[in-house]
Amino acid sequence: MINATKKWIFLKVSSIILIPLMVWFIINLVSIYEKDYVDIVSFFSTQPSKFLTSLLMIVAFFYSSLSISEIFEDYIHDKKIKNIANKTLYTFFIIVPLIIIMVLFNLNI
C-alpha cells in the first residue's frame, strides 16, 4: 500500500471518529463555558469527560496534521520550506494533545 493511500485511510477513519466527538464536545462546551470554576473542573474531572476530551484532542490534532500537510503540499512550492513546515506542524500537534492529557489527569476537584 502506497503512503498516499495510507494517509487517505487514516484521514477517513479519524474523520469518522471525530464527528461524534465534535458533537459531544461542542454541546458540553456550550453548556459549561459560562459556569463557575468548580462546575467546569467537576465536568473535566469525571472519567468519561477526561477520556472523551483526550480522545477528541488526539484525533483532532492527528486529523488536522494530515489535512494541513495536504494544504502545504498544495500551496508551498519550495521543498525545504515544506519539509520544515511539516516537521514544525507534527511536533506542535504531538506536544499540544500530550500537554492537555497531562492537564486533564491532574485536574481534580
Place this chain on the structure above:
Amino acid sequence: MENKNPLSPHIQIYSWNISLLISISHRIIGVINIVALTLVCLWIALLLLGEENYEYIKFFLQSFLGKFLILGLTWSFSFQILSEVRHLFWDFGYGFELITSKITGLIVIFGSFVLTILIYLIGKQII
C-alpha cells in the same frame, strides 16, 4: 526555469460556484477549528491556576465577545461536521452528480446555521 503554474485547487482561475466555495471554506474552517481547539486546550490548562485566577477568564467568557466566540466556534464545528459527512458520502460513491453536489453544498451552508442553533439550544438545555 521556475514553474509559475498555479498549484491545486486553482482558485484564482476557475469561476466561483457552490462546490468551490464549500471546498475552500472546508479547508479554512478546518484550520480555524484547530486554532480554536488549541485555545480550548489553553483554557483547560488555565484551570490549573485555581479559582481566583479563573475569575478573569469567566468574566471574558460571560462578555458579549466571549459569547460571540463560543457561538462562532459552534458554527465552525457545525460547518465542518456537515462538510465532513458530505465528504464521507462521496467516499462511498454517493452524491457526485452535479445537481446533488449543488444541493448537498447548500445543505452544508444553511444546515450549519440550523445545527448551530440546535446545538446551542441543546447545550443551554432549552430543548
